[in-house]
Amino acid sequence: DLMKSIMQDDLSRCYLCGRQATEIHHVLGGVANRPLSTRFGLVVALCHECHLGADGAQYNPEKNRFLKAQAQAAFEIEYGHDAWMRIFRRNYIFTEE
Secondary structure, eight states: OOOOOSSOSOTTBOTTTOSBOOEEEESSOHHHHHHHHHHHTOEEEEOHHHHHSTTSTTTOHHHHHHHHHHHHHHHHHHHOHHHHHHHHOOOOOOOOO
16 A cells, blocks of 8 residues: 655655655654554655654754644645644644734
8 A cells, every 4th residue: 555645746756855765754753643644644755864864854853843844734735724733733833923
């Protein structure tokens, strides 16, 4: 069963740098959220360096937050903000009032 992403059309390319992708990153991880990432297509393809390298999304807080904000934006287009907050309970997109 192929992984589906609502964030990225071409899973052969790294979402962050554009190189050949080798790994799938579940944007929202952890025991509770990883299956939800799969279910809602909140996954991106990454090259090994952008995923697990020293400055990769797994270890770099800024890249991690950027991907979460991108996931939230994509999800909200499909399902709305209320659904996001109900399911994931955290807002990664901060809007200025």
